[in-house]
Amino acid sequence: MKIKSKIIVFSILATLIPAVGLGILSFQQNDAMINENVTRELRALANYAGRESDLWIKEQALVARDLATSISTSKILIEGLSLENQPQKNTSKAQQGALELYLKSVHRRLEDVLELTVVDVEGGIVASNVASPLSVTLSQNWPEDASIQGDVVISPEWNENYATAILSVSVPILSIDDYILGALIVTFDMRGIQSGLKDKVKSPLGEVLLLDKAGNIMLASDIGILKTNESRLLDPDVMKLLKDNPGEYEIFLGPQQEKVVGLAYESEKLSVTIIAFRSYESVYSAWEQQRNLFAGLISIIIFLVTAIALRMSHAIVAPLQKLINATEKIVEGDLNVELINSQRDEVGQLTQRFNQMTDKLRQNQIEITAASDAMQKKNHLLETLSVTDSLTGLYNRNKLNVIISDQLARYERNKRPFAVLMIDVDHFKTFNDNLGHVAGDEVIAAVAKKISQSIRNVDFAARYGGDEFIIILTETAVNEAMKTAERIRAQVANVHCSSLNKTLRVTLSIGIIQSEPEDISLTTLLARVDSALYQAKRSGRNQVHCVAPIPKVKQQHS
């Protein structure tokens, strides 16, 4: 992993781990606090609805009792019930009609009452204000119950016919001597509780539902719920969940299929379930907003941290990369490297030291190059000296041997002959003897100079020793060599001696041969040219003796 990546990963982790850890802890605490608060509020809401319902039921029971009391004084009712309770049960149609009319007239004065029905001691309907009264089933021993507790409240339930929730209260009708003649069953419309389910000002946020034994929604603090929920049945699974955990906070799908949080209370006395709930969104929207804000903040912080880490790593890595590139150039031999240093930190110091090191290397390289150049020049000079005669500047004898060997090899390959001239100054000893060695040296140097000026660039001239010189004319036959020899002789006729400041007459004897196939070695060749020179000397000096080439033997044809 590169340094840059390491810095960025470290920065992000160093920010993310504590931030997310603290965030999760804080959100968990918040969540627990919200749950606790919402549970408390929902319990208060349910309790309020329960209390209000109980109160309303008590009020209605009182109303029923008052009704029963007032009705029991009615002559029509007493007579009707008395007859009904006789074994023959022969209440006349007229009496029943009168009783029904009486109940209807009473009912007209009561707003929340749906039905007024009179039953006999066995629970049989004697008369009612409606044509088809609800079949209210009283317990078998209701007269005993009624004699003990007075009125009997029958469990509330949803009624499809009236399209409302109903509650029936059975109140005993007593004779003058407190004998139970029958009962007055008053059926109330429970919508009267509706407004009391929730205190619009004091109650905490939320809605309340009142459900009957079968799970039908009878009443809701929000009427809209009843209007939109046609089935009126709450999901049985939700009901089971809430009933299994009474008073406990649960999350479930509410009556309008929206996500809600709520709890339930079971009223054993009335067989009613009270559910208090709130929309999940209203509970958690603030929490979710906070969570989104937190996530946003974390994102911004991570973005900023990443940007800073990138900048920091760039400040470290970029100069390092430049240093690596510069080092690679140096490794490849390019010392013209200068890094711009704009930092004052450790990286800046490293760059500065690198530049100093490169400067030093450059200086060393210049010195080494200069030393190498000087050495090369010296080597060249030594090389030149090793092949040059110091007095004349011509090749020395060693070099001459190499040249002749090379020429012989070439001749063997291309069969083109080369010419060899051996030159000797006539009576040179007399120059030494008469004019001194310095003048003698001057003569030797002057002759050498004339020889150099008389030959081509491809030819070679060497001092063979003392006053003797040898010239190699490449790819030249003797007749051409003759011309060169004569030219040289003419050139040296007058040699100016600067030490004596006078012109000297110098003559030369020259022997010439051309290479022959028989010249198998340097010695053979030199012996032949030496012989030619000897002939020139013997013939009187100041002349050229040329050995003619050996004629080629013609092939005999038979």
Ligand SMILES: Nc1nc2c(ncn2[C@@H]2O[C@H](COP(=O)(O)OP(=O)(O)OP(=O)(O)O)[C@@H](O)[C@H]2O)c(=O)[nH]1
């Ligand atoms: N000044 C000088 N003299 C030299 C040098 N080398 C040889 N000599 C002299 O050159 C002379 C050569 O003489 P020779 O070639 O034998 O004879 P010569 O006088 O030239 O007569 P011939 O060759 O027979 O015509 C000797 O006296 C050597 O001492 C040299 O480098 N400088």
